[in-house]
Each structure stands twice: as C-alpha cells, then as structure tokens.
Amino acid sequence: EPEVTQTPSHQVTQMGQEVILRCVPISNHLYFYWYRQILGQKVEFLVSFYNNEISEKSEIFDDQFSVERPDGSNFTLKIRSTKLEDSAMYFCASSTETGTGELFFGEGSRLTVL
C-alpha cells in the first residue's frame, strides 16, 4: 500500500543550526502538507503546498521556515535557525484533494533542539 515516508526519524541539533526534514509523498498525490506536534499537545498545521507553491500557511510558519519540492518526489521542510521551541514531531502529509479530503500522514520526524 502506498505510504508517505519521512526522514530522518529523529534528529538532534544545536540551537541556531539549520535543519532539513525530508518527505516522499504518495506518488499520485497533488497536495502536500507539514504539521507539527509538540509533545503532549495538539497537532498544528504549518503549511500546505500545491502546484509548486505555498497555498496556505499558519502563523507558526514564519520566515525561519521554508518548503520546497526540489524534484518530482521529495518535499522538504527547512528550518533556518532552530530554536528550543522548535522541538516537536513534524509530520508530512499528502492528499489528492485540496485539504478537504483524507490526509495520508507519514510516521513523523522527531526534532530535538538543544
């Protein structure tokens, strides 16, 4: 069964360092998303991406964050200069519909900022 894959599963970084989280969405999906979940808290929307551009982003998704689809398969989230409060589980998701249908989530990348 097709699935969304994310790498790395866990990354530890020092505050101020750049981090890139990678995702391979399901191949025939057109809409891509990043969500995050701080430990013990709810899952929060970060950004949606369609047709090679951001279609919507949340207040969390500030200038420190960027997304890119560098080729036909990968979808990346970059955090330019990590802060302690960026420590969270980051989930990539994809869907065939524009956020109104079922989302398929990856297993997540746990980011720990020291």
Add this chain to the structure above:
Amino acid sequence: SQQGEEDPQALSIQEGENATMNCSYKTSINNLQWYRQNSGRGLVHLILIRSNEREKHSGRLRVTLDTSKKSSSLLITASRAADTASYFCATVPIQGAQKLVFGQGTRLTINP
C-alpha cells in the same frame, strides 16, 4: 476553547465494551474527520463525515455529526486491546479549506 475539542481527555475501558469520544468545534465546517495515533507514530485516517451528513459507519466505527450543536461523536463498538491509541477529531473549515484543525485528542486505553 479551541476548534475541535475532544472529551474525555482520557478513557479507560474493558475489552469488549463500547468507547464513545466526543468532539466540539466552533466554526462552520466543510467536513469533520477522525484520526487515530498510536504512541509515537503517525496519524491514520479513520473516517470522514461531511457537513450535510448526520451519521456514518465504517466497520466497528460509528460517527455522528450535529452541525446545530457543532459536535461529533466517535463510537467504537466491541473494543479490542489493539484499539488502544489516541483519537483526534479534525475539522476542515469552510474558510481556509487547505488545512485540518485538530483537537487535543482522547487517549483511549482498552484493558484486556
């Protein structure tokens, strides 16, 4: 409270019993979805109910939606130990339909 608030926050029942989780939301929605998350894992879609639907079934799952009360419930019948997980409702607002808005979740424990 935030969009998509579940209650109870935690529920512990015996295997074979039914589990009911509730979700309330604030804004008008396109649809409401329920997701399951095993500890430390990704979210798995369970069921989607559209704003013009009142009830939907999928296997042992039954979801209801009351748009006048802005609430939904998820019923899992004949629970199994493998149903132990966190369950989240997520709404798709009519405005800003590019995203899901998740609630805090209900932590369900099924005791064998």
